[in-house]
Amino acid sequence: MVFPGHGGLGSRRLLLSCLLLAAWGTGSGQLHYSVPEEAKHGTFVGRIAQDLGLELAELVPRLFRVASKERGDLLEVNVQNGILFVNSRIDREELCGRSAECGIHLEVIVDRPLQVFHVEVEVRDINDNPPVFPVKEQKLFISESRMLDSKFLLEGASDADIGANSVLTYRLDSNDYFTLIVNSKNEENKQIELVLRKSLDREDAPEHNLLLRATDGGKPELTGSVQLRVTVLDVNDNAPTFQQSEYEVRILENSDIGTTVIRLNASDPDEGMNGVISYSFNSLVSPIVLDHFNINSNIGEIIIQGNLDFEEVNLYKIRVDATDKGHPPMEGHCTVLVKVLDENDNVPQIAFTSLSLPVLEDAQVDTVIALISVSDRDSGENGQVTCSLTPHVPFRLVSTFKNYYSLVLDSALDRETTPGYEVVVTARDGGAPALWATASVSVEVADVNDNAPAFAQAEYTVFVKENNPPGAHIFTVSATDADAQENARVTYSLVERRVGERALSSYVSVHAQSGRVHALQPLDHEELEMLRFQVSARDAGEPALGGQVTLQVFVLDDNDNAPALLGPEAGVQAAGVSQLLWRSVGAGHVVTKVRAVDADSGYNAWLSYELQPEAGGARSPFRVGLYTGEISTTRALDEADAPRQRLLVLVKDHGEPALTATATVLLSLVDSGQAPKAPSRSRALVDAAGREASLLDVNVYLIVAICAVSSLLVLTLLLYVALRCSAASPTEGACGPGKPVLVCSSAVGSWSYSQQRRHRCALGRARPRRTSWPSAPVFQLVHHQKLLANGKI
Structure with a gap:
């Protein structure tokens, strides 16, 4: 389904999400x-x-x-x-x-x-369970004197399935004496009875074996069966009888084991073994009766064999059978009701419900703190309970109903004075002697949110080496809140802002619970020297209160940039660049200058120059300034010097380990009388003998050429700046910072910096580097870098 004016796939996803949420x-x-x-x-x-x-x-x-x-x-x-x-x-x-x-x-x-x-x-459900009878064989003992149409109850089968799969039908194997009747009140209660259709004759057939089958309603049908073994008994026509059909006995709970409850007496007018009676509990007597009572089978005496507890069972119904020893035996029945009398043997029970904790210190008087219910398992006066509180607490009990109380505030609370109370409730029953119990509840006084999270310092300075792994932990902020519970639960978040053209959250993140600050990406000292941002801490109170802390993250430089050559020498390593030099120059004459820059800073960007020795160990008439890169002569040139000189200059920074670059300078020595050919590239011509007219002509040409090149350069720069300013976004100002490369030289060395980035720090714009030997704070930062590199901080 696609809605007009919307994308098909996006609309379907939106509609499906809405339907799922609904x-x-x-x-x-x-x-x-x-x-x-x-x-x-x-x-x-x-x-x-x-x-x-x-x-x-x-x-x-x-x-x-x-x-x-x-x-x-x-x-x-x-x-x-x-x-x-x-x-x-x-x-x-x-x-x-x-x-x-x-x-x-x-x-x-x-x-x-x-x-x-x-x-x-x-x-x-599938029909995977057949009907199952509780026993494999059911035994029935039927006297031969039983009348026709007598019914005998049978145990039915059960089916673990449900529905039609558990609907059972019963079928009895064909025989001459018995038929089957099934009375179905409902599917859960089917009464199966065996009906006598022909008089039994023990002498003719003392036993009948029948097969009863149960079939469920599943497809396919499953069947279970049970063997019915009917034993025909001889006639014993008088059953034992009791004087009463029901007896009632009262006895105190906790009576001693072995105490006699009652002694029964049944009579049988039969003679011989048919008149000898034994007593027993009926098979339908519950297990709890068998656990607490026993009967003497010979004299019919019922005694206690388990502890009687009024609170658990106060009435026992015991069915007793008196069976003679005739053939077949006959039974007489009576019922004994044992009523257990109560004693005061249970202490009151106290329960706290609907606790409204903690209690705010500005809660109103009569505020309900908790509901209390008391109970006593005893009866009568033994179960009547009264309650009281410990004194000197700002609470009281209010009776709301029988055995129900409310714990309410009785006076104003002050958390600063008392942060909590231990309230003890005492419950006492009316027995003799009385029993009592206590229960306590800790009532904590909760503070209102009147304290904002606070940091130990307003600002922290953090040093991080560049090229850190993504997700590296750089710092942990921690704020404390003088409030309690939720009002003191502090969460942390970044105060989002722009860092140049990117969001602050693309550089760092802060864990909301722990305050751990992580760098999300490797930091580059050449791109970002210092990142300044704020972390906010807010509590969970209503209304929430917050505080902020400022982090200044200085990105320490790592020596990850090799020196880069500037000018024609940058490509000289492969092809070489030739320069012409008059043989007549004297010692100390500056021939040319090798220029290089290092994008690192500090010691990592401090460059030195070395002249590699020539093959064969021959001493070169040239030298290079250790920190200036100027190539000059060490002596006057003579005819013995080779007409072509190849100089290999090694440029090395002071990082650990140091990174290097090489420059090759080719010099062609020309006699003063020779006319040099026009060079294909910019060359330095030096005439040691020097004629003023020739030098003047050369200087004029050089001045004209420099002016022309400078004019072209200025025009190009103006056009470039105009294009940059027209394309710059409003947040970058009228004109964004450029990418200059500054090289500063001095008598003691060369300190080079790279500004090939938009900004130096997280203050929104790049700050130009100093073009002189660094001051004490810069050396301190370099010192931090070296200590960090050596694993000392």
């Missing part, structure tokens, strides 16, 4: 899939990335992942194609039991930006 806000899940249980590994579930509107190329960069609170390994997503598939065996019955609805809830998480999607995967 679905997220209104429903518990954005996507719904279904998969049958027991599906094989790799079974396709859905194109989850496509349905969520995520591009496949974004899945890995945005850390696409799927999490589940349930079995996290059941489903998996292929991050290459965005398909959700079955990863391991899914058993619906193991996952959800017999719940009608079964699903796996997935959380789909992507970062940058963070988004969370909810996906529900329904697990559909």
Whole structure:
């Protein structure tokens, strides 16, 4: 779907994002899939990335992942194609039991930006569980005297599946004596009864073996079976009887083990073994009765064998069977109700709810601090509880309902005087003797946000060597806040501004919680000598308060730039440049000058010049100034000197390690009587004998040539400046700084600087370098560089 006036792809993404956000806000899940249980590994579930509107190329960069609170390994997503598939065996019955609805809830998480999607995967039931009976064989004992149409209850089967897969039908194998009746009140409660259709004759058939089958409603059907073993018993026509059908006994809780509860007596008019009676608890008696009571099978005495606790169980219903020893045995029944009487054996319980902590120091009197509920498991007066507070606290208790209190503020608070209170509540019951308990709550007095974060210093100076690795830690700012809790939780951020043409955040970043300042990219001393910026610290109070600190980051120079030759000598190493020199010049005559520049600064840019010795060890009649680069003669030239002299000048900086460059100067020695040919390049002609007229002519030509070249240079510079100023942005001013290369010489050496960058520091414009020997502060900075390079700082 494409909206008019918008890009197709961008509009689709915007619409899909809006729909996903709307679905997220209104429903518990954005996507719904279904998969049958027991599906094989790799079974396709859905194109989850496509349905969520995520591009496949974004899945890995945005850390696409799927999490589940349930079995996290059941489903998996292929991050290459965005398909959700079955990863391991899914058993619906193991996952959800017999719940009608079964699903796996997935959380789909992507970062940058963070988004969370909810996906529900329904697990559909398949008929993979057959009906199961609780036992493999059910035994029934039926007297041969039982009347026709007598019914005998059978245990039914259960099916772990749901729906139609768990609907069971029962079938009994064909026989002459019994039929099956199934009374279905609902699917969860089917009563299966075996009905006697033909009189039993123990002498004819003492036992009947029947097969009961249960079939579910799934496709295909699954069947379970149980063997019914019916034993025909001989006649014993009198059952034991009790004097009462129900007995009631009262006994105190915590009575001693072995105490007699009651002694029962049943009678049987039969004679012999048919009249001998044994007593037992009915098979339907709950396990808790068996844990607390025992019965003597011979005399019918019920005794205590476990501790009786009124607060846990105050009434026990015990069904007792009296069984004779006839064949078949017959039973009589009675019920014994054991009522447990209460004693004051439980201390009161105190619970704090709805705590409204901490309490602001400017909170109003009668402000509710907490709700308190008290209880006592005893009954009557033993369970009646009264409460009180420890004295000398600015709080009081207000009764709101029976056994419910409110802890309210009784007087004004002052955090500076008392930052917190330990409030003790005492609860006492009405028993004799009374039992009591205490509970305490720490009430912290919270401060209002009246202190801004503060730095130890208003400004810090940081030294960082250039060419640092990206993300390097350069400094850690730390501010303290005198407030408490959220009001003292400080976060840090950069005060964004422009550094030349770039944003400050492209150079450095600050971690919001730790205050660690990192350089996001390698810093270049030749591009940026000093970066000055502010870091803001704000607390989390309402309203938030903040403070700032200034960081001056000096980028220390590293010797990463080799000397660069200027003028024609820059290309002389490969081809060489010739100069003409009269043989008649004397000692100390300056022939030419080698010029070089180093983009570094300090010692790294301090250049020296050396004349490499000639091959064969011959002594050259020339020398070069150690720091000036001037090539001059050491003696008068004579006929023995070769007509062509090749000088190799080594230019070296003072960095560690030192970087070098070489320049080659070719000199052609010309006799004073020879007329030199016109040079192809600029050459220095020196006539030691010198005729004033020739020198005057040469000087005139040189002056004219210099004036012409200077005029052309000035015109070019004016045109260049005009073009730069017309193209400059408003933030750069009328004219941006140029890229000059300054070389300064002195008697003690050459100090060269490079200004081939827009700005020197983070103050918005470049500052020109000094063109003389550096002052004491510069040497101090160089000293810092050397100490940093040697690992001493």
